[in-house]
Amino acid sequence: MTAAVAKAKPKAKSKGLEVPILKKSDATRQRVLDVTSDLFRRNGYQATSMRDIAAAVGMKSGSLYYYYDSKEALLAAILNDTIDAHLAILKEAVDNLPANSTVRQKLDKAFQASVKIISDSGDMAVASAQTLSFLQEPEYSEQVRHRQAYNQFWRDLIEEGKRTGEIRKDLPDAVASMAIVGALTFVAEWFESDRSTTDEVGALFSSLFIDGMRA
Amino acid sequence: MTAAVAKAKPKAKSKGLEVPILKKSDATRQRVLDVTSDLFRRNGYQATSMRDIAAAVGMKSGSLYYYYDSKEALLAAILNDTIDAHLAILKEAVDNLPANSTVRQKLDKAFQASVKIISDSGDMAVASAQTLSFLQEPEYSEQVRHRQAYNQFWRDLIEEGKRTGEIRKDLPDAVASMAIVGALTFVAEWFESDRSTTDEVGALFSSLFIDGMRA
DNA sequence: GTCTATAGCAGGATAGAC
DNA sequence: GTCTATCCTGCTATAGAC
Numbered sequence: 372m373t374a375a376v377a378k379a380k381p382k383a384k385s386k387g388l389e390v391p392i393l394k395k396s397d398a399t400r401q402r403v404l405d406v407t408s409d410l411f412r413r414n415g416y417q418a419t420s421m422r423d424i425a426a427a428v429g430m431k432s433g434s435l436y437y438y439y440d441s442k443e444a445l446l447a448a449i450l451n452d453t454i455d456a457h458l459a460i461l462k463e464a465v466d467n468l469p470a471n472s473t474v475r476q477k478l479d480k481a482f483q484a485s486v487k488i489i490s491d492s493g494d495m496a497v498a499s500a501q502t503l504s505f506l507q508e509p510e511y512s513e514q515v516r517h518r519q520a521y522n523q524f525w526r527d528l529i530e531e532g533k534r535t536g537e538i539r540k541d542l543p544d545a546v547a548s549m550a551i552v553g554a555l556t557f558v559a560e561w562f563e564s565d566r567s568t569t570d571e572v573g574a575l576f577s578s579l580f581i582d583g584m585r586a
Numbered sequence: 587m588t589a590a591v592a593k594a595k596p597k598a599k600s601k602g603l604e605v606p607i608l609k610k611s612d613a614t615r616q617r618v619l620d621v622t623s624d625l626f627r628r629n630g631y632q633a634t635s636m637r638d639i640a641a642a643v644g645m646k647s648g649s650l651y652y653y654y655d656s657k658e659a660l661l662a663a664i665l666n667d668t669i670d671a672h673l674a675i676l677k678e679a680v681d682n683l684p685a686n687s688t689v690r691q692k693l694d695k696a697f698q699a700s701v702k703i704i705s706d707s708g709d710m711a712v713a714s715a716q717t718l719s720f721l722q723e724p725e726y727s728e729q730v731r732h733r734q735a736y737n738q739f740w741r742d743l744i745e746e747g748k749r750t751g752e753i754r755k756d757l758p759d760a761v762a763s764m765a766i767v768g769a770l771t772f773v774a775e776w777f778e779s780d781r782s783t784t785d786e787v788g789a790l791f792s793s794l795f796i797d798g799m800r801a
Numbered sequence: 802g803t804c805t806a807t808a809g810c811a812g813g814a815t816a817g818a819c
Numbered sequence: 820g821t822c823t824a825t826c827c828t829g830c831t832a833t834a835g836a837c
Contacts, residue, residue: 396802415716417632420830434803436832499714500775501630546782546790553772554765560715561764575761583798611820635812648815649821657813 400438403428408449412493412559416446416502446502447510453494454517460484461524474532478581481528483573489558490569496559525551529584539586551580615653618643623664627708627774631661631717661717662725668709669732675699676739689747693796696743698788704773705784711774740766744799754801766795 406427410419421442425432439445464484465477489495503514525548532538554576562572621642625634636657640647654660679699680692704710718729740763747753769791777787 399802413716414719415630415632417630418716418720421832422830430802431804432831433805433833437802440832442831496716501628501633501711504629505633543782543786543790546787547794549772549776550769550791550794553769553775555768556772557764557768560768567758567761571758572761575758576765579762579765579798580794581798582800583794583796585797614820636814637812645820646822647813648823651814652820655814 396438399428403435403438404445404448404452407445408453408497409493411446411449411502412496416497416505443506443510446497447506447514450498450503450506450514451517453492454498454514454521457485457488457494458517458521458524460488465528474528474535474537475581478528478532479577481525482577482580483570485555486558486573486576487569489555490562490564490572493559495556498556522548522552532584536586538584542584547584554580611653614643618650618653619660619663619667622660623668623712624708626661626664626717627711631712631720658721658725661712662721662729665713665718665721665729665732668707669713669729669736672700672703672709673732673736673739675703680743689743689750689752690796693743693747694792696740697792697795698785700770701773701788701791702784704770705777705779705787708774710771713771737763737767747799751801753799757799762799769795 403424407419407424410423410427414423421432421435424445425435428435435445439448461481461484464480468476468480498514498518503511503518506514526544529538529542529544529547533540533542533544558572562569618639622634622639625639625642629638635647636650637647639660640650643650650660654663676696676699679695683691683695713729713733718726718733721729741759744753744757744759744762748755748757748759773787777784
């Protein structure tokens with residue numbers, strides 16, 4: 372989302388009144404991104420050809436290159452978008468809690484939000500170490516940083532819980548945060564909306580890990 | 587491991603004393619399997635070419651087909667081997683506990699064993715839904731069954747814990763087992779032996795989930 | 802902006818020599 | 820058992836018409 376918008380040149384028509392800048396090109400670029408994200412998630416990066424993407428969007432493969440320079444650029448854009456948006460939502464959800472909220476409440480909120488994003492958008496499934504490795508520098512390192520920021524979010528909450536006494540002090544937060552991120556990542560692979568709701572899953576994850584880490 | 591051995595014809599030399607059946611062909615076949623498993627895990631199935639595998643084994647790509655009919659056959663063999671062996675070890679570890687062991691003790695043992703296998707062999711990382719989808723029938727369905735058996739192992743332990751009163755009855759075991767399997771699967775992606783031992787990670791996982799599920 | 806056509810390359814698999 | 824040589828297919832990406 373953000374990447375596409377950021378790239379749009381903010382040049383308005385040279386004459387006449389200001390109109391919402393929403394050129395057809397931008398809308399299509401976003402469609403390409405959404406469709407591609409879905410295919411990468413379901414079939415993997417390598418197993419998805421530019422022809423597959425073009426067919427799903429409803430155009431021919433050559434036309435894709437009008438929007439993105441390469442398949443790799445498409446991947447980078449998707450990874451940027453999804454992880455950024457995901458982390459932003461988590462942070463906002465936690466920040467919007469009352470100032471005197473407990474870490475338990477923050478974790479609860481974060482689990483709910485994260486499970487919801489992953490279940491709805493299938494986010495994260497694209498971001499395995501294997502998929503990341505298709506990127507070249509500097510995109511690769513940038514993505515690694517984004518991933519670390521996501522992991523750090525959970526680590527920070529754990530550390531905060533140790534300070535408030537809600538989480539036991541001997542818990543290795545590097546490992547515990549990986550357990551959390553692993554369980555969350557996997558949700559994209561098994562979640563089926565007809566078997567359980569994201570709220571149910573979020574609530575269970577929340578209780579599972581919070582009780583498991585409790586002092 | 588098992589697949590290769592199972593396929594070896596049990597024909598001994600027609601004359602002379604019995605010798606350990608360990609033909610060069612079998613040893614090489616096993617080497618191919620090990621090397622390929624490692625490459626698939628690190629780089630993914632699609633990103634690994636038969637030429638890559640051959641080079642890593644120390645032969646030319648054409649020679650690989652003496653051992654396996656196709657790249658897909660190689661994948662099926664690996665998936666069979668790793669999941670079967672993994673589950674067998676888990677079951678044995680739990681079955682060998684004293685008859686009056688608690689579910690807590692069983693879970694503890696299972697976590698320790700599972701983390702160790704995954705950390706040492708990188709097992710599971712190959713077995714994502716994406717990778718599985720490269721198999722055709724009947725191999726695909728067979729693999730899905732194997733995966734389900736693995737998941738069921740954890741589910742069974744959880745259900746047993748409910749019966750003994752060690753695990754709270756309102757815990758949805760389908761979701762809880764997925765949280766466990768997800769966290770375990772992810773270990774293959776972040777574990778580094780110079781930062782923590784498999785025993786440490788196993789112990790943490792064990793305490794995390796056991797406390798999290800406790801009644 | 803989208804198309805057709807195609808260059809250029811890499812991958813899986815096979816055949817047959819040794 | 821391993822090699823060389825090669826077929827065939829499918830892929831990414833480009834060029835230029837419309």
